[in-house]
Structures are given as structure tokens and as C-alpha cells.
Amino acid sequence: MELGNYVEAEELLNTLRNLNDYNYLIRAAKWNDYKGNLDDTIRLMEKAMELAEESGSENLMLWSYSNIADYYGHHGDLALSYKYYLKTLELDPQNDYALKGISWIAYSNDDDTALATQIINKLQSRHHIPDYNLILSEYASYQNDEKKALELRESFLKETNKPAYRGMYNTYRIENLLAGTEAQQKSGLELAIIEVENRATPETYDLLGYAYLVNKMPVIALENHKQFVQNKTFEPVAQLHLAQIFKENKLVDVAQPIKNELLEARYELGPVTYKEVEQI
Known part of the structure; x- marks a missing residue:
């Protein structure tokens, strides 16, 4: 799936079909998420979570709780999302994924940017990875601090341009280059072409098409x-x-029917990106 080989992925998944097998269920959930069948995704993950709890495996429960919390959030079930992030933290109080999820709830649903920022700052103090600057940049932009938002984006671009990262942040680099100067936008298009060559998926093609749009090739x-x-x-x-x-x-x-659907996705998109939906 990560390489865009969806026919092969489905064939392999079908050979594993067993609704009582944890590993099958979590892969089937991911497949249904890709297909846009979120109700089925959650149903499969709930079954996987039951098996994890029956097994008594802390690792399986951690993975299940944190991932189903994410899916509940996408589905708009924020109370359940929060509940399972908390259950993740009961098992692992330092779990970065759950804390990042709670930060997003504070920002996108509760309008509590101060708490959201505090959580990310804490995570960043423990693990200085480039991702956190992007999140903080969005929070700053929401607070109309465009100077700080730009500084954080530029810091991300500088850090992830180092050879050590070997292109692992290309997707995020493309998005942020396209939000920059005209020269950066051209660089974003060039990088989007390379990314499609490396990994041709609907998501990488989406970035490529958006890069063409930003570079005035609608x-x-x-x-x-x-x-x-x-x-x-x-x-x-x-x-x-x-x-x-x-x-x-x-x-x-x-475009209008797509906009109408996106008007229901404020939490998932976040308030900054949601403004773009309103402008369609």
C-alpha cells in the first residue's frame, strides 16, 4: 500500500482473511480506511482491540488504543477519541502519539491553543524532531502570529534538508515549499515530481497536482x-x-459538492486549513 501497489495489497490481504486474527484485522482496517470506509475501519479495529485485551499483551493494547483513538477522531467521535488516548497514557504515560493526539483535540476542537502548544513543547523537549515545528507553526498561524509561524516553517525546511533524513520528510517539505516564496514553490514542484517517481500513490499525485496549481498550471x-x-x-x-x-x-x-463534504471535516483539517475550505 505504501508503494501504491493496491491490487497486490488487496490480493495479499485476501489470502490472510481471518476475522479472529489480530494481524489480519489491523491490516483490513487500514485497507478500509484507504477505501474511505471509516465505519468498517472502526468496526475492524474494535474487534482487534477486543483480541488485544483478551491476549493481555500491553504492546497490542497500546497499539490498539492509540490507533482507534485516531480513527474515532477522524469519525468525529471526539469523546471516544479522548477516552482511548487516555487509556493509552494509562499504559504508557510518556506515549508521544497519544499526547500529540490530545494536543490536536485541544487545538482543533477545544480552541485551547495554549494547552495544545504546551503539550507539543513538552514533547519537543524530550525528542527534538522536525515534525513538532510544523505543528507549532500551525498553532502560531491560528493565533495570527505569522512571523513566528514562518520562522518555524523555515526551521523545519532547513533541518529536513540535511542528508541524514534521506527524503523521509519530502511530503511535508513539498507542502511547506508550496506555501513559501515563488522560488520555493518551484522547488516544491520539482520535489513533487521526484516523489511521484519514487512512490506513485494517490497522495503523492495529489501533492504533484497541487504543486502544478500553485505554480499557475491549473x-x-x-x-x-x-x-x-x-x-x-x-x-x-x-x-x-x-x-x-x-x-x-x-x-x-x-467543486461545490466536495466543499459541502469538507465543511463537515473541520476537526480533521484543523481551523487554519478549514479557512481554505470556506474560500472555495
Whole structure:
């Protein structure tokens, strides 16, 4: 799936089919998430979580609680999402994934940017990885501190340009280059082309099409998204880019139904990105 080999992935998954097998269930959940079947994803993860609890394995319970908390959040069940992040922390009080999830709830749902920032600052003090600067940049932007937001984005781009990272942050680099200067936007397009060559998935093609749009090539962006993105991924950001591309090509009537669906995705997108939805 990570390489975009979806036919092969489905065939392999079908050979493993066993609704009483934990490893099958978590892979089937991931597959259904990719297909946009979030209800089925949660049903499969709930079954996997039951098996994890029956096994008594702390590692399996940790993985199950933290991941189902994420899926509940995508589904809009924030009380359940919060509950299972807390259950994760009961087993592992230092769990970064759960703390990051709670930070997002504080920011995107509770409008408590101070708490959200405090959590990320704490995580960053323990593990200085570039991701946290991006999150803090978004929080700063939400608070209208564009100077700080820009500084944090530039810090991320500088750090992740080091050879040691070997392209592992390319997706995030593309997004942030496209939000920068004209020269950075061109670099973002060049990197998006390389990323598709390395890993051709609907998500990488989405970034490529969006890069064409930002670089004032809306017709090429439209051709790209029609062929490689539309009906192939249901991630909200990809849907946002699709709607923006339709609008830029004067296909407002086609963009409107996508916008209507995205208006229900404020929590998942976050309030900063949600403003882009409102502008479609």
C-alpha cells in the first residue's frame, strides 16, 4: 500500500482473511480506511482491540488504543477519541502519539491553543524532531502570529534538508515549499515530481497536482487529479486540493459538492486549513 501497489495489497490481504486474527484485522482496517470506509475501519479495529485485551499483551493494547483513538477522531467521535488516548497514557504515560493526539483535540476542537502548544513543547523537549515545528507553526498561524509561524516553517525546511533524513520528510517539505516564496514553490514542484517517481500513490499525485496549481498550471493540475487522485483517495486534504483545482478551472459546480463534504471535516483539517475550505 505504501508503494501504491493496491491490487497486490488487496490480493495479499485476501489470502490472510481471518476475522479472529489480530494481524489480519489491523491490516483490513487500514485497507478500509484507504477505501474511505471509516465505519468498517472502526468496526475492524474494535474487534482487534477486543483480541488485544483478551491476549493481555500491553504492546497490542497500546497499539490498539492509540490507533482507534485516531480513527474515532477522524469519525468525529471526539469523546471516544479522548477516552482511548487516555487509556493509552494509562499504559504508557510518556506515549508521544497519544499526547500529540490530545494536543490536536485541544487545538482543533477545544480552541485551547495554549494547552495544545504546551503539550507539543513538552514533547519537543524530550525528542527534538522536525515534525513538532510544523505543528507549532500551525498553532502560531491560528493565533495570527505569522512571523513566528514562518520562522518555524523555515526551521523545519532547513533541518529536513540535511542528508541524514534521506527524503523521509519530502511530503511535508513539498507542502511547506508550496506555501513559501515563488522560488520555493518551484522547488516544491520539482520535489513533487521526484516523489511521484519514487512512490506513485494517490497522495503523492495529489501533492504533484497541487504543486502544478500553485505554480499557475491549473489545466495540468486538473488532468493530473482526474487521472490519479479523483475517486482514488478520500483524505480530506486531497479532497480540498481537488475542489480548489476544479474551482480554478471554473468548474465551480463540480467543486461545490466536495466543499459541502469538507465543511463537515473541520476537526480533521484543523481551523487554519478549514479557512481554505470556506474560500472555495
